[in-house]
Amino acid sequence: MPHEIKLVTETELRRSVHLDLEVIxxxxNAFAKLATEKVVMPPVLSMALPDENAEVDVKTAYVPGLDGFAIKVSPGFFNNPSIGLPSLNGLMILFSAKTGLVQAVFLDNGYLTDIRTAAAGAVAARHLAPDKVTTAGILGTGVQARLQMIAAAKVRSVKNVLIWGRDSDKAERLAAEMTTVLGVDVKAVADRHELVARSQLxxxxxxxxxxxxxxxxxHPGLHITAMGSDQENKNELSPDLLACADVLVCDRISQCEKMGELRTALETGRLESTAGIRELGEVIAGHAPGRSSEDQITVCDLTGTGVQDTAIATFTLGKVAKAQAGTTITA
Amino acid sequence: MPHEIKLVTETELRRSVHLDLEVIxxxxNAFAKLATEKVVMPPVLSMALPDENAEVDVKTAYVPGLDGFAIKVSPGFFNNPSIGLPSLNGLMILFSAKTGLVQAVFLDNGYLTDIRTAAAGAVAARHLAPDKVTTAGILGTGVQARLQMIAAAKVRSVKNVLIWGRDSDKAERLAAEMTTVLGVDVKAVADRHELVARSQLxxxxxxxxxxxxxxxxxHPGLHITAMGSDQENKNELSPDLLACADVLVCDRISQCEKMGELRTALETGRLESTAGIRELGEVIAGHAPGRSSEDQITVCDLTGTGVQDTAIATFTLGKVAKAQAGTTITA
Structure with a gap:
């Protein structure tokens, strides 16, 4: 039976959806439902294509109370830059949670993933960083480095930002750019340990x-969010670091065990089990304590969840409908 | 980087792609590659939504030699008929196997799945049914019942067809309809055992x-293809029946163990292991024997594979491009 489907391009999505408090x-709210509702979130479908230096991930989740569920496809083709294309692409499809009919196709080339990933960073900072964050430090110089700075500034009164990158020129350029964007002092630093020493977040x-x-x-009063690792071969924080944290929070423990920072901490035996680890949704919902003093050291391991994809897709449909953006087709 | 994407509706797909020898x-050929090439086919992503009486499956496969790979999403919402909607819907997305960029979105509502499923039935019959099939018997009265009759007639000189269904009126109506479509005698029978006794396929x-x-x-010289079971709770053939077959072939053993006829045969212990079971691709490629005499009893267990989805999506893009069908958008 033909029905209406909203088709929205990346350009249109960039006009309609921004990293602001509304999306955060x-x-x-969607994360909280992971702890309070019967969310159904299957393991990530992951297809490694070593011959193409590529990997394709598919994420989804059904979140009670949301009208739709997303299927998000993220192809990463890491030879693309050599032919002038970005490594990461993909799209999101939003289905009705009542009928399974396709409601919308968001040809976002990863833009909505960027936004929902940054929003999770803001949520982690809101619940785990000390109240007073004067200095935020960012490791990395890519899209998420930019967005995580903006995210941090949405939930804390950040006075200045430090950036560290393997490529110091990139870090310098990003610092100059973000000084303008954020309207606070952003500086590149050569030593990432110095960055951490001077930062609260x-x-x-x-x-x-x-x-x-x-x-x-x-150091006391530090919060670290690690959002780089989303695959079985990535690792940003040492097993010792995770073991020394006063509070360790995962977006989803079962995912972080496989593709997050938690993986190496468990593999090396530095963490014996996941006992005591909390999920971000539990902290948001008040089912588990987050930071309980300004001096604690907190760490949040984010791998990116299907819940975020379903949430951002549902959010986006509302925004797009309101803005009368995109093309409506009957199929 | 904006690039061109082909968007094709179900109506346009039905005009461009038909169940014919070309697609079979x-x-x-794609099945053969499962046996001869480094096909990457992850397990099906399956999301059960008991509160909605629904299930969502995602299939994919990377097939060397094909330009693209498909992600196929099949939502089954089994309360839909009560509000006048079909239970099964869904779409296929075709990605470039070289860059991961979206090449096409096929809003097929399951049509391409119907065609690739029927085509697999034709392939199984071609390689496993006796050369001489005078009578083909079909259990069921749905879309696949129709298509499997057509598929059988494409690869064997079928003289007449028998249909059995739980609803005998439906079976009678389908028989009348298919007599016209196939141009051979199609009759409904009340007893499914009589149907099997009189059929070679x-x-x-x-x-x-x-x-x-x-x-x-x-009975000697019988071939059965079971394509109804594609989930962990379905079963059409008894464990004894599978154990008694001279030749047992699966589309993919690892899938049939979980969601095919093979599941109950293994669970009940009637089959002790998968030793001796062949895959359809191996038979096609000549790496494993299929039927070796007209008297053998052969059984083929089809659950539906991501390879078929990638194949039909790649095939369809060629057809659609040739017919200049669909809408080209830049995103």
């Missing part, structure tokens, strides 16, 4: 395969 | 949860 609150956004930060950089 | 050969296309055929209906 929406993602936060650190977000790691790199594709590192060997940890960049060890336990010796920890 | 294309699907056959039987295709089961039902959503049965308790087997419909037992070993006592087997």
């Amino acid at each position: 609150n929406y993602i936060e 650190v977000v790691t956004t790199t594709p590192a395969k060997k940890f960049l930060l060890d336990a010796d950089c920890l | 050969n294309y699907i056959e 039987v295709v089961t296309t039902t959503p049965a949860k308790k087997f419909l055929l037992d070993a006592d209906c087997l």
Whole structure:
């Protein structure tokens, strides 16, 4: 039976959806449902294509109370830059949670993933960072480095930002750019340990395969969100660092065990089990304590969940409908 | 980077793609690659939504030599008929196998799945049914019952067809309709065991949860293709029947163990292991024997594979481009 489907391009999506408090609150609410509602979130479908230096991930989740559920496809083809194309692409499809009919196709080339990932960073910072964050530090110089700075500034009164990148020129350029965007002082630093020492909130956004930060950089009142690792071969924080945290929070423990920072901490035996680890949704819902003093050291391991995809897709349909953006087709 | 994407509706797809020898050969070739090439086919992503009486499956496969790979999403919402909507819907997305960029969105509502499923039935009959099939028998009265009759007639000189359905009126109506479509005598029969006794080729296309055929209906020179079971709770053929077959072939053993006829045969211990079971691709490629005499009893267990989805999507893009069908958008 033919029905209406909304088709929206990346350009149109960039006009309709921005990283603001509205989307952060929406993602936060969806995370809370992970702890309070019968969310159905299957394991990530992951297809590695070593011959193409590529990997394709599919995420989804059914979230009670949301009208739709998303299927998000994220192809990563890492030879693309050599032919002038971005490595990451993909799209989201939104289905009715009542009938399974396709409601919308968001040809976002990963834009909505960027937004929902950054929003999760803001949610983690809101619930886990100390109340007073004067300095935020960012490891990495890519899209998420930019967005996580903006996200941090949405939930804390950040006075200045430090950036560290493997490529110091990139870090310098990004610092100059973000000084303008954020309207606060943003500086590149050559030593990532110095960055952590001077920051109350650190977000790691790199594709590192060997940890960049060890336990010796920890100091009282520090929160670290690690959002770079989303695959089985990535790692930004050392097992010791995770073991030394007062509070360790995962977006989804079952995912972080496989593709997050938690993986190496468990594999090396530095963490014996997941006992005591909390999920972000539990902290938001008040079912588990988050930070309980300004001096604690907190760490949040984000791998990216289907719940965020379903949330951002549902949110986006509302925004797009309101803005009368996109093309409506009958199929 | 904006690029061109082909968007094609169900109506346009029905005009461009038909169940003919060309598509049957294309699907056959893709199956052969499962045995001869480094096909990457992850397990099906399955999301059960008991509160909605629904299930969502996602299938994919990377097939070397094909330009693209498909992600196929099949939502089944089984309360839909009560509000006048079909239970099964969904779409296929075709991605470039070189860059991961979206090439096409096929809003097929399950049509391409119907075609690739029927084509697999034709491929199984071609390689496993006796050369001489005078009578083909079909269990079921749905879309696949229709298509499997057409598929059988494409690869064997079928002189007449028998249909059995739980609803005998439906079976009568389908018989009348298909007599016209096929141009051979099609009759409904009340007794499914009589149907099997009179047929050389039987295709089961039902959503049965308790087997419909037992070993006592087997006779020399019979081939049965069971394509109804594609979930963990479905079953059309008894464990004894599978154990008594001279040749047992699966589309993919690892899938049939979980969601095919093979599941109950293994669970009940009637089959002790998968030793001796062949895959359809191996038979096509000549790596494993299929039927070796007209008297053998052969059984093929089809659950539907991501390889077929990638094949039909790639095939369809060629057809659609040639017919200049669909809408080209830049996104």
